[in-house]
Amino acid sequence: MDMFGSGFQRLESSLIAREKMQSSITSNIANADTPNYKADKRNFADFLADQNNLGSHSKAATTHARHFAETNTSSLLGSNIYQQENSRKIDGNSVNLQSEMARMSENQLMHELSMRLVKGRLTGLMNAIKEGR
Secondary structure: OOOOHHHHHHHHHHHHHHHHHHHHHHHHHHOOOOOOOOEEOOOHHHHHHHHHHHHHOOOOOOOOOOOOOOOOHHHHOOOOOEEOOOOOOOOOOOOOHHHHHHHHHHHHHHHHHHHHHHHHHHHHHHHHHHHOO
16 A cells, blocks of 8 residues: 555646746746747646656656657647747747746745645644554
8 A cells, every 4th residue: 555645646746847837937037038039838737747747657868958858749749838929029039027927926826835735744644653653
């Protein structure tokens, strides 16, 4: 019997996806003044699906953090991960600082919620261990 269960695995995947989303948002903010930069518009569900796919089967090693981990690129066909529409800046940059800051705030709140869930589960396990002295 798995003492931690699949709930911990889901929470772990959630936290990793939140971390990746935070990295994407901060990259967008950091490049707000970069000419022709296209904002990454992936959402939490995209990062979570990627994380779940990584855990379901082995992947080839990558040599750079920004390389695609999947060898099967069929899931990328027709996908648009960069924001190209509604580029109002003359320099071609598509980053909207207000929406990125809002996304960052939401992501931070959801990360905090996930951490509280992990803490609650660990507290429950600790209580069970203490009662079994």
